[in-house]
Amino acid sequence: MSNRLQPILPEHDTQEFWDGAKAGELRYQTCDACKGVVFTPRSHCTECGSTKLTTRASKGLGTVYTYSVVRQNRSPAFADLGAYAVAYVDLDEGFRMLTGIVGVGDPTKEVKIGMRVQVEFEPQDSGEYPVPVFRPA
Amino acid sequence: MATQERAAAIVGIHEWPKRLDPGVSALQIKAQSIGRALEDAGLSWKDVDGLYDAGEGEGGGGLGLAPYLGIKPKVIDTTSVGGTSYEFHAAHAMRDIAAGRCNVAVLSYGSKAASQRIPIGTGGPRAGGSWQSNMENPYGTTLIANYAMVAHRHMHEYGTTTEQLAEISMATRAHAMRNPQAVQAMQDLNFADIREITIDDVVQSRMLADPLHLLECCMVSDGGGAIVIASKDVVKGTKKPPVWLIGSGEATAYKTNSNDITTSAGAQSAPVAFGQAGVKPSEIDIAMIYDSFTITVAVMLEDLGFCKKGAVGEYLKGGRLRWDNPDGPALNTDGGGLSSNHPGMRGIFLLLESARQLRGESTSQVAGAKLAVAHGNGGLLGATHCGGTVILAAD
Numbered sequence: 001m002s003n004r005l006q007p008i009l010p011e012h013d014t015q016e017f018w019d020g021a022k023a024g025e026l027r028y029q030t031c032d033a034c035k036g037v038v039f040t041p042r043s044h045c046t047e048c049g050s051t052k053l054t055t056r057a058s059k060g061l062g063t064v065y066t067y068s069v070v071r072q073n074r075s076p077a078f079a080d081l082g083a084y085a086v087a088y089v090d091l092d093e094g095f096r097m098l099t100g101i102v103g104v105g106d107p108t109k110e111v112k113i114g115m116r117v118q119v120e121f122e123p124q125d126s127g128e129y130p131v132p133v134f135r136p137a
Numbered sequence: 138m139a140t141q142e143r144a145a146a147i148v149g150i151h152e153w154p155k156r157l158d159p160g161v162s163a164l165q166i167k168a169q170s171i172g173r174a175l176e177d178a179g180l181s182w183k184d185v186d187g188l189y190d191a192g193e194g195e196g197g198g199g200l201g202l203a204p205y206l207g208i209k210p211k212v213i214d215t216t217s218v219g220g221t222s223y224e225f226h227a228a229h230a231m232r233d234i235a236a237g238r239c240n241v242a243v244l245s246y247g248s249k250a251a252s253q254r255i256p257i258g259t260g261g262p263r264a265g266g267s268w269q270s271n272m273e274n275p276y277g278t279t280l281i282a283n284y285a286m287v288a289h290r291h292m293h294e295y296g297t298t299t300e301q302l303a304e305i306s307m308a309t310r311a312h313a314m315r316n317p318q319a320v321q322a323m324q325d326l327n328f329a330d331i332r333e334i335t336i337d338d339v340v341q342s343r344m345l346a347d348p349l350h351l352l353e354c355c356m357v358s359d360g361g362g363a364i365v366i367a368s369k370d371v372v373k374g375t376k377k378p379p380v381w382l383i384g385s386g387e388a389t390a391y392k393t394n395s396n397d398i399t400t401s402a403g404a405q406s407a408p409v410a411f412g413q414a415g416v417k418p419s420e421i422d423i424a425m426i427y428d429s430f431t432i433t434v435a436v437m438l439e440d441l442g443f444c445k446k447g448a449v450g451e452y453l454k455g456g457r458l459r460w461d462n463p464d465g466p467a468l469n470t471d472g473g474g475l476s477s478n479h480p481g482m483r484g485i486f487l488l489l490e491s492a493r494q495l496r497g498e499s500t501s502q503v504a505g506a507k508l509a510v511a512h513g514n515g516g517l518l519g520a521t522h523c524g525g526t527v528i529l530a531a532d
Contacts, residue, residue, distance in 0.1 A: 078277040
């Protein structure tokens with residue numbers, strides 16, 4: 001189990017994403033007008049400004065674009081994780097997400113740029129929203 | 138060198154000498170620094186008609202600083218873009234003075250980050266409940282981790298190594314050892330080894346967020362300072378040689394679904410600044426580049442045009458950026474944020490040391506220095522940040 005910080009909701013842009021996490025879905029948006037991919041969630045398209053967006057569920061497969069292993073964080077919420085990996089993951093549907101990489105023995109050695117990863121919804125000790133993180137696919 | 142418009146110049150400067158100073162407030166640092174910078178210029182409190190402030194320091198900003206100082210400026214600019222706010226302020230002062238909106242502009246900075254034990258690099262999450270924080274806070278990305286992710290990608294794409302990046306730490310420490318205020322700072326802030334450092338020192342220092350080591354990270358200090366920028370008419374009556382502001386550029390960069398994380402906002406701001414100034418990077422004597430971390434400088438050397446994207450590792454080799462090496466510009470000759478002064482928003486010190494160099498007053502003085510670039514980074518490299526570039530010229 002984990003004790004990550006929870007999103008603070010309600011919040012207009014990100015509510016639907018976190019409702020998705022609760023339902024086991026990794027949600028992103030596409031623009032009906034220009035077909036652009038919108039992430040993180042907003043009420044307008046960042047390519048063309050249209051407000052006609054469709055929310056979709058990702059397959060949750062992607063590639064690590066870059067990462068770091070955090071050795072020191074003074075926030076108590078992360079004390080129990082030890083050294084942990086944070087990363088940008090490029091999802092196959094065309095969006096890039098800040099996330100954590102789990103399911104590796106030693107993150108300082110086993111996380112690599114370019115590695116394929118799969119989403120999982122990590123339950124939290126306190127708080128109702130599971131956090132979407134990634135493990136090696 | 139092209140002939141630039143010379144409408145505004147830095148005429149007064151002051152850097153707060155202490156880096157651990159429990160006996161003053163951030164606002165006192167600002168106000169007293171302004172007083173000393175005006176004295177340095179030979180101007181008075183009543184001459185100030187332009188106020189530029191990032192709003193930091195216990196209640197500054199548009200509604201806070203003017204009444205505290207006791208002035209009634211004609212121009213009030215409260216641009217707040219993190220550590221590079223001061224490059225933006227200088228750019229705006231230059232523009233406002235050229236347009237005749239004000240004649241004597243002041244910029245100031247004050248911070249108590251060290252004595253208040255603020256963990257800037259490894260601290261907690263941003264305030265919750267926003268479109269950004271709700272997507273970031275659950276992952277525990279410290280400030281350093283954002284920069285570290287840039288470093289990893291740069292290493293992956295271009296083969297850059299820690300040994301190469303260490304040259305940045307080494308050059309700034311060499312400069313710091315020549316600056317008595319920086320040496321005092323390292324003593325006051327309990328640095329373990331106050332001496333010049335080697336590649337091995339950097340590589341063997343503690344890892345904070347892979348691949349960034351302790352000696353690749355800036356200090357957390359108290360401090361501040363002030364700058365007086367005046368119109369060419371006012372310049373005629375000031376005490377010290379003017380340092381002309383001849384070009385500026387501003388930009389922002391942020392995560393998208395496909396951005397190149399190894400390219401900063403500087404790639405957009407620098408060409409504008411160099412273009413306005415009519416000078417080339419190869420003509421620059423002094424490179425004051427925001428050294429929050431080694432990777433920040435590395436990326437910006439590329440983005441400012443000192444070398445090609447991806448080539449910085451080779452470029453750095455052999456102490457190229459030391460004050461006494463003629464092969465490249467001298468980098469952060471005050472000792473930088475790495476080894477002299479980083480109270481959280483370092484941008485003002487980039488302008489201060491540029492001015493000292495172009496006046497001939499640096500502790501690592503480059504003989505005959507004529508041109509400097511001050512390039513700041515505010516926010517988080519690798520995520521949302523702003524880049525501000527200012528080109529400065531000796532009289």
